[in-house]
Amino acid sequence: MAWNQVIFDNWAPKIWADIMKDLSPEREAWTIWPPKRTDPYWKDLTSNLIKQVLLRTSSVFPTIPHEGRHSFVSLENSHTLLAPTPCPISLTVLSALGVNIVQPPSHIFTTLISGGLPLAAMILSPPTLHEVLAKGYECGWWVPTDMFTKEIIDYLVFSEHTGNIGHLAGLPWFRSTTGSRITLRLTGGKPVHIIPTTEEEARLFCSHSNMMAWSALDDQLRLALLHRQSAGILAVTLLKAEHVLAVLEDKFQHLDGSGVNEEILQ
16 A cells, blocks of 8 residues: 555656646647545645646646637746636636636646645736736737727726726727727826716817727726726826817817917816
């Protein structure tokens, strides 16, 4: 019995890890991993195998499939996210955006996040998803799209505990009234974008380059951005007299060059 335990604790994980590297990429995602078992020989096999896989930096962790195909990654890449089961956001949506999502069986997930393992991959959460998308946009492998935007924004901003409106910063989720993409900045950044309070306001002052399109925001997100605390997080503002003046001066500058007196707007 002692020899059997030595085999399962030392030799089996090493041999198993070597075999996993050579198996066909067409294999079923998690079928080559140890099942969840608690008998003496098997109870530490999963954690010992994971240690050997990480030591070899093997690309044997299957991602959520996109268009029916898995890819296999190592967990040394900080762009890879580990998803729990269940997950509050559609993982196929994230996969379609180009995000590497690994969703292990629960016993493997628990082992991976238990600590002490050399992982660069992060656990999926609003902060880590924002970080990965920001890196993807900066590096060029993620391109903004109007598809899935609401679902992702709802997860980033309104998730319980870790959702935050600051997770909108640095990503071109929205459009201005001129149709160009808008990237919100953190407070202190430029430009400061105008959040319209009514559809008429957005229409009347649509020529202002910093006015966000009314259709770019749903009611829940618009109310969140209009909350006074948002201006302390993001570079956003309500429509002000200076914005109205800028639009009027642009419209009437061809008349006599005298401009519009800001006092009439007070």
